[in-house]
Amino acid sequence: MKQSIFIKHALPFIQWYALMIFITIVIDYLLHKFQLVLNGSYLGFAGTFFIIVSFLYSLRKRKIIKSGSPKRLLMFHEYLAWIGSIMLLVHAGIHFNSLIPWFAILMLLITVASGLVAKFLLKKSNENLKQKRQFMIAEGIDKEDVDRKLFLDSITVDWMKRWRLFHMPITLLLVIFSLIHIITIIIFIV
Numbered sequence: 183m184k185q186s187i188f189i190k191h192a193l194p195f196i197q198w199y200a201l202m203i204f205i206t207i208v209i210d211y212l213l214h215k216f217q218l219v220l221n222g223s224y225l226g227f228a229g230t231f232f233i234i235v236s237f238l239y240s241l242r243k244r245k246i247i248k249s250g251s252p253k254r255l256l257m258f259h260e261y262l263a264w265i266g267s268i269m270l271l272v273h274a275g276i277h278f279n280s281l282i283p284w285f286a287i288l289m290l291l292i293t294v295a296s297g298l299v300a301k302f303l304l305k306k307s308n309e310n311l312k313q314k315r316q317f318m319i320a321e322g323i324d325k326e327d328v329d330r331k332l333f334l335d336s337i338t339v340d341w342m343k344r345w346r347l348f349h350m351p352i353t354l355l356l357v358i359f360s361l362i363h364i365i366t367i368i369i370f371i372v
Contacts, residue, residue, distance in 0.1 A: 186335070190310060195302040199295060202264060206271040213272070222272050229269030230360070236262035260301055267294050282366060286359035293356050296349040304342045311339050 213222045239259035241247045267290055274287045311332065318328045329336075 188338075190306070192303060195298050198264075198298055198302065202268055202271070202294065205268050209268070209272045210275060219275075222275060224273075225269040226273035229266040229273060230364075232262045232266030232269065236260075236266065260297065263297065264294065280363075282359055282363045286356060286363050289352055289356035289359055292352045293349065296345050296352060299342055299345045300349070304339075304345060307335075307339050307342060311335050 210222065213219050236259040238247065238250065239252070239255040242250050242252055242255050270290055271287065274283055314332060314335065315328055318331065319325065323331075
């Protein structure tokens with residue numbers, strides 16, 4: 183019970199996020215090493231497709247579609263969006279010639295981070311905080327002392343409960359910047 187919420191729940195979140203960045207770097211490196219850099223541009227299509235398909239969960243959650251297990255669709259959403267994000271990050275590469283794609287990638291990184299907050303941190307951290315509180319009260323510690331000892335953990339959990347306030351608008355900005363990027367590519371390249 184002594185382990186902090188950060189170590190127990192935030193660390194796996196950071197590991198998944200770091201793994202996403204690491205896999206992106208490795209794939210980008212391999213594409214450059216084998217002179218397949220142009221193939222990275224095709225990952226933009228695939229990554230966008232994966233992320234669009236991942237929104238089946240959102241459609242089911244809002245009852246726009248009726249079929250599919252919400253729990254399975256959530257898992258589907260999480261993994262497809264994560265894999266699609268890797269593809270889009272490889273697609274983006276390091277190009278300084280345009281701001282719109284960079285804004286889209288920034289929104290993508292923030293969206294993934296906020297989604298991982300919900301996946302790894304919120305539920306488990308809330309449960310952990312309740313368990314810690316119950317354990318301390320069962321040990322005979324005064325309620326005020328329990329509140330004082332768990333103050334930082336409580337604040338952390340309260341802030342994490344607001345993840346949708348960030349996730350939804352950032353996702354909307356991601357969609358807007360991605361559409362602008364796609365439209366400008368169609369206008370200026372095709």
